[in-house]
Amino acid sequence: MKKRILAALAVMFALTVAAQFTAFAYNTPVTDEVGYLTQNEINTLNSYLEQVRNEYNMDVVVYIEQSAGSDNVLLRADDIYDYRGYGVGENRDGIMMYISMYPRKYTFSTCGEGIRVFNDAAIERLTEITGEYLREGDYYNAIVAYAEEAYSMLTAAANGEMYGEGKETADDYAKPLAWGLAVIIPLIVAALTTRARGRGMNTAQYNNSAANYVHGGMNLMTSNDLFLYSSIMRTPRMQNRPNAGGGDMSTTHMSSGGTTHGGGGGGSY
Numbered sequence: 001m002k003k004r005i006l007a008a009l010a011v012m013f014a015l016t017v018a019a020q021f022t023a024f025a026y027n028t029p030v031t032d033e034v035g036y037l038t039q040n041e042i043n044t045l046n047s048y049l050e051q052v053r054n055e056y057n058m059d060v061v062v063y064i065e066q067s068a069g070s071d072n073v074l075l076r077a078d079d080i081y082d083y084r085g086y087g088v089g090e091n092r093d094g095i096m097m098y099i100s101m102y103p104r105k106y107t108f109s110t111c112g113e114g115i116r117v118f119n120d121a122a123i124e125r126l127t128e129i130t131g132e133y134l135r136e137g138d139y140y141n142a143i144v145a146y147a148e149e150a151y152s153m154l155t156a157a158a159n160g161e162m163y164g165e166g167k168e169t170a171d172d173y174a175k176p177l178a179w180g181l182a183v184i185i186p187l188i189v190a191a192l193t194t195r196a197r198g199r200g201m202n203t204a205q206y207n208n209s210a211a212n213y214v215h216g217g218m219n220l221m222t223s224n225d226l227f228l229y230s231s232i233m234r235t236p237r238m239q240n241r242p243n244a245g246g247g248d249m250s251t252t253h254m255s256s257g258g259t260t261h262g263g264g265g266g267g268s269y
Contacts, residue, residue, distance in 0.1 A: 027084055029053070032064045034101050036139040045140075048147055056154045058114060059086050059094030062143050068100040074264055076100070077109040078255035087111050095263070097130070097146050099139070106134060107266035110250075115262035117157045118150070119250040121164025125149065127265035134269035 029049035030042050037045075045062070052060050063084075068076040077098035081087065087094040091112030099106045108126055110118045118126070129149055133142035153163050250262045 027061070027086065029059070029061045030143070031062065034064050034066055036064055036099075037143075038140075041140045045143055045147065052147070052151050052154065053088065056158065057088045057093065058117070058154060059088050059096070060147060060150045060154075061086055061094065062097045062099070062146070064099040064139070065101070067102040068105070071103055071105070073098060073100050073103070073105045073266070074107045074109065074253075075256065077107050077263070078253075078259070078261045079257065081109045081111060081261070082255055082257045082259050087114075092259070095150060097126075097143065098266075099134070103268070105266060105268050106130070108263040110262040111259065115250045115252060115260070117153060117162070118262065119162060119164060120264075122153050123263055123265040125163065127267070131267065131269060 028046050030037070030045045032042060049060050049062075052058070063077070063080050065080075070076070077096060080098065081092075081094075081096050086092065086096055089112065093112035093114050095108060095110045095114045095118045097106065097108055108118070108123055110123075126146055126149055129145045130142045133139070133145060156163060251264065252260050252262050255261050
């Protein structure tokens with residue numbers, strides 16, 4: 001009888017531990033400790049982001065809290081990502097949008113494969129499309145924009161197209177071209193005008209004889225080349241700077257727990 005009781009207690013203990021581990025290992029995508037979102041909004045976002053997770057094996061999550069404890073919201077976001085068990089698989093693949101009420105800041109933390117997919121250019125884009133909504137206090141649409149853009153980036157990455165990797169837009173070419181034309185055209189007009197005026201003032205006649213300028217002749221006894229000035233021009237050599245940001249690059253850093261993270265961006269709202 002005693003053995004049966006001990007066996008039953010062991011089974012109950014094992015089930016309890018397993019349930020706690022499962023609860024820790026997977027969190028719902030959206031956590032709002034402040035109350036910025038309604039329960040219906042949270043349910044809608046959770047449903048969408050769980051589908052993203054199932055389709056791409058990548059966590060796309062949101063965490064909103066009252067206080068970050070300091071101005072370093074990125075470090076806070078990294079720690080929350082680590083300790084709450086976000087991320088899929090061995091490498092904890094995913095991205096988290098972090099929003100703090102005090103201070104009023106937001107940022108993005110990436111991990112695992114999320115570092116490569118959500119590179120610096122992608123983080124800049126996510127910052128751009130969410131910041132305006134946050135500054136207007138529209139937290140729901142800020143998160144919707146983040147979720148939809150993250151899904152598009154994951155879809156592109158699955159097709160071998162990383163965001164910002166050789167994808168210049170028409171605006172990227174148009175702006176430098178417009179500035180170039182604005183500078184070059186006036187210079188060309190000025191040069192042509194100056195040349196035309198110079199021709200009108202040139203009354204000198206060509207003479208292939210120097211007799212009119214030489215009196216009494218000239219005897220050249222010696223000749224030397226004298227260099228009055230010398231200058232040396234040095235061009236700095238380009239240095240390799242990995243993870244400098246932009247394009248297909250991802251700037252990385254370490255969390256307080258020693259995990260490699262990417263991300264950043266965001267700011268005050």
